[in-house]
Amino acid sequence: MDIVFTVLILLLAVAASGVVTRLLPLPLPLVQIAMGAMLAWPKLGLHVTFDPEIFMMLFIPPLLFADGWRIPKREFFMARRSILMLALGLVFMTVLAIGYFVHALVPSMPLPVAFALAAVLSPTDAVALSGIAGKGKVPGRLMHILEGEALMNDASGLVALKFAIAAALTGVFSLRDASISFVIIAVGGLATGAAVSWLFSFVSVRFLNLTEEGDPAPGVVMTLLIPFAAYLIAERFELSGILAAVAAGMMMNYTTLATSGSVSSRLRANNTWMMIEFVFNGMVFILLGLQFPHILGRALLDAHQTSDAQVGRLIGYIAVVAVALYALRFTWVWLLRWFSSRGAARHGLVNAVPGLRTVAVTTVAGVRGAVTLAGVLSLPETLPGGAALPGRDLAIFIASGVILVSLVVGVIALPLLLRGWRRGKDPHAAEEALARTMAAQAAIRAVDDLHDKECANLDESASAYAADVTARVMDIYRRRLTALAGDQEPRDMARRADALEFRMKLSAMRAERQVLLSLRSNQTINDETFNKLMHEVDLSETALTARWK
Structure with a gap:
């Protein structure tokens, strides 16, 4: 019963956080x-034990799967060099440099534990970044990176x-073995995720017929299972479950289940x-808030009982x-940036690489999140001989503090750095216009072909009626083409007409909705009829407003 109560409180907190951000x-x-920190207040009595293994299995796979599914693949591959240099090069440099730095700063912390702390501090959190910066505030190319x-x-x-934990427990480390293991773990995880995603799609389409019309629920449930299956299978074979979830999400854009359903x-x-993204992301950050008072507050109180200097030393760390x-x-x-500018200069490009502001935004955007906390809490409490692992509690304290500092710095610095940044024209506007134009032309051809087919055996009266219907349907797409054309005056007139039509249709749909509500209130129609008609109006309004966002 306590578990059910806790889950309901967390869900309520997630919903309340969305309301707060609308007001403030x-x-x-x-x-x-x-909110998580407030829920951890002793008088409320809510304490959730943070199990890193359960957390990594339950929350991380679906979130990374959704991010992998959503991220633009073309831009991802175009920026692959920058991404790999940050995701691999910077991570390993962080492990080495920060590991030695922490060991020098706190000599009582063994070097393997310092490396473990540096390892968990290396991953960044894009969800926290987008929440802090706001949607569309960071330039597109930089956000993709x-x-x-x-x-x-x-x-x-x-x-x-x-590898750092293994070195801490055994006292043995081999760079050659670690490098080979990393390649196997990474490539194996990527392959596993792609294979699981493709297999689920193949089975769903070939044997379960989930791409045919009917109840969509089975197909949706199948997509919910994919990230967990990819993660668990990869972890079962000691591969990277995280990369498996990412690869499974990226593969979804190329599977029949997602494209032909x-x-x-x-x-x-x-x-x-x-x-799912809203609820799970909210749960993740609320769980973070629930842990901070117990980790940071308890450590500072214990240090205060020793001396004020000890408190200052911990905060200083x-x-x-x-x-x-x-x-x-x-x-x-x-x-x-410097190496990229040299490469651009060799190709005759001047000032092709962004300047200091981009470097500063990229630096501050390195926000740490839940993966850092889950990683540091996974450090073993004891050595094989039964003795406590030296430096574990301090590593957890430092990691928790750095997460909080990175979030606060991001909240303060990112809006200041992004203020007044000229983003220029939408880089995808031209290709969007081209796609809309080609789609409208294809629609006109399809309507014309269907008209010829349908009118082949009709009499004169029916043929005239069909021609009128065809003209009305074609007029929708011809006006779209006019609005996308290069001539300024016809394009402006078409856009004004479309805007007027949009307002009229929106007003008409809202009038329909008011009448349906009145009819239901007067018991003229029952709930089943009301829900059916309201669903039709909602879908029509959704399709209408989506084109004007």
């Missing part, structure tokens, strides 16, 4: 962390953590995944490690 201009992740980095560096950071299945799946992380990330990104 605050980043959603920070609001959710604050940051999202791609966050997708990949979770795996590289956790693999580095695995019924319209109702795609709509239901999109709505379901939007809800967090500040110094955070500054070191920002300095290393800034230097790494600046060096990448």
Whole structure:
């Protein structure tokens, strides 16, 4: 019963956080962390034990799967060099540099534990970043790089953590063996995820007929199972479950289940995944907030009982490690920019690479999140001989503090850095216009072909009626083509006509909705009829408003 009560409280907190951000201009992740911290107040008596293994299995696969599914694949592959240099190069540099730095800062912390702390501090959190910066505030290309980095560096950071833990427990480390193991774990995880996604799609289409019209629920449930299956299968064979979930999501764009399913299945799946992302992301940050008072507060209280100097020393550890992380990330990104500028100069391009503001945004955007906390809490409590693992509690304290610092710095610095940034024209506007034009032309040809086929055996009266229907349907697409044409005056007239038509249709649909509500209230129609007609109006309004966003 306590578990059910706790889950309901967490869900209520997730919903309440969404309401708060509508009323106050605050980043959603920070609001959710604050709510979690308030729920951890002793008088409320809500305490959730953070099990890293359950957390990684339950929350991370669906979130990474959804991110992998959504991220633009073309831009991801175009920026693959930058993404890999951040997700692999920067992670391993962070493990080495920050690991030695922490060991020098806290000599009582063994070097393998310092490396483990650096490993869990290396992954970034794109969800927290988008929540802090706001949708569409970070330039598209830079956001794609940051999202791609966050997708990949979770795996590289956790693999580095695995080797650091092994070194801490055994006292043995081989760079050659670790490098070979990393390649096998990473490539195997990617292959496993892609294979699972393809297999689910193949089985669903070939044997379950989920692409045919009918109840869309089975197909949606199948997509919900894919990330968990990919993660668990990969982990079962000691491969990267995180990369398996990412690869499974990226593969979904190329599977028959996602591209050839019924319209109702795609709509239901999109709505379901939007809800899952909102709830799971909210749960993640609220769980973070629930842990911070117990980790940070307890450590500071214990230190205060010793001396005030000890409290200052602990806070200083967090500040110094955070500054070191920002300095290393800034230097790494600046060096990448410098090498890119040299390559661009050899091709005759001047000022082709963004400047200092881009480097600063990329640096501050390295927000740490739940994966960092789950990783550091997975450190074993004892050595094989039964003795306590030295430095574990301090590593957990520093990691928790750095997460909080990175979130606060992001909330303050990112809006300042992004203020007044000229983003220029939408880089995808031209291809969107081309796609709309070609789609409208294809629609006109299809209507024309169907008209010829349908009117072949009709009499004169029926043929005239069919011609009138054809003209009305074609007029919709011809007006779209006019609005997309190069001539300014006809295009402006067509857009004004479309805008007027949009307002009229929207007003008409809202009038329909009011009448249906009145008829239901007067018992003129029953709930079944009301729900059916209201669903039709809602779908029509959704289709109408989607074109004007």
